[in-house]
Amino acid sequence: MKHDRLRGPVLALFRMVTGLLFLLHGASSLFGVFGGARGTGLAVEFAAWPSWWAALIQLVCGTLVLAGLFTRSSAVLASGSMAYAYFVVHQPQGLLPLTNGGELAAIYCWAFLLIAVQGPGEWALGPAVRRLVLADASEPAPTGPA
Numbered sequence: 001m002k003h004d005r006l007r008g009p010v011l012a013l014f015r016m017v018t019g020l021l022f023l024l025h026g027a028s029s030l031f032g033v034f035g036g037a038r039g040t041g042l043a044v045e046f047a048a049w050p051s052w053w054a055a056l057i058q059l060v061c062g063t064l065v066l067a068g069l070f071t072r073s074s075a076v077l078a079s080g081s082m083a084y085a086y087f088v089v090h091q092p093q094g095l096l097p098l099t100n101g102g103e104l105a106a107i108y109c110w111a112f113l114l115i116a117v118q119g120p121g122e123w124a125l126g127p128a129v130r131r132l133v134l135a136d137a138s139e140p141a142p143t144g145p146a
Contacts, residue, residue, distance in 0.1 A: 012068075012121040018111050019066030022078060026058025050084075057081045065115060068124020072116050079112035 028034040029051065032043035037051065044051040057077060064074040082105045090102030097103045120126055 008122040011118055012123040014111075015068065015071065015115050015118075015121060016066050016123070018108075018115065019062045019064070021062070022058050022108060022112075023062025023066060026055045026060075026062055029055035030059055050088075054081055054085060061112075065112070067126075068120040069126045069129070071120035071124060071126060075112040075116035079109050079116060082106070082109035082112065 024034060029037040029044050032041060036042045037044045037055070044055055046052060058081075061074040061078040061081075064070050065078065086097075086102045086105040086109060090097070090100040090105055092100075094100035097106045
């Protein structure tokens with residue numbers, strides 16, 4: 001069995017699962033669902049820095065990465081936001097992620113960096129939308145009365 005045959009589908013599934021988990025994390029913080037922000041059952045305060053803005057990035061970028069739309073840009077923004085979360089929120093509490101609670105931020109940071117480098121892969125809406133737009137543009141415009 002050739003492992004290269006599985007590369008595309010596995011990377012696409014990795015992108016979709018990572019995006020889904022990230023958007024659920026953002027939804028929990030923004031709307032207080034799925035246990036709420038940090039398991040409190042509550043939403044974060046509207047426009048509170050940085051938690052509300054981080055949750056908004058998580059929801060929007062997670063959705064775009066899951067769908068495969070603007071994947072590279074969304075993944076770079078998500079990766080950067082998780083690097084910020086790690087170094088500003090977690091790292092001052094201890095050097096290692098195991099002692100400072102930053103494992104999730106570190107994993108998301110590297111996962112989104114991988115997605116940004118690899119691109120959306122198979123099963124992404126971005127390339128499909130692009131093909132439809134190009135196909136529409138290549139059709140001749142109708143002439144004469146309608």
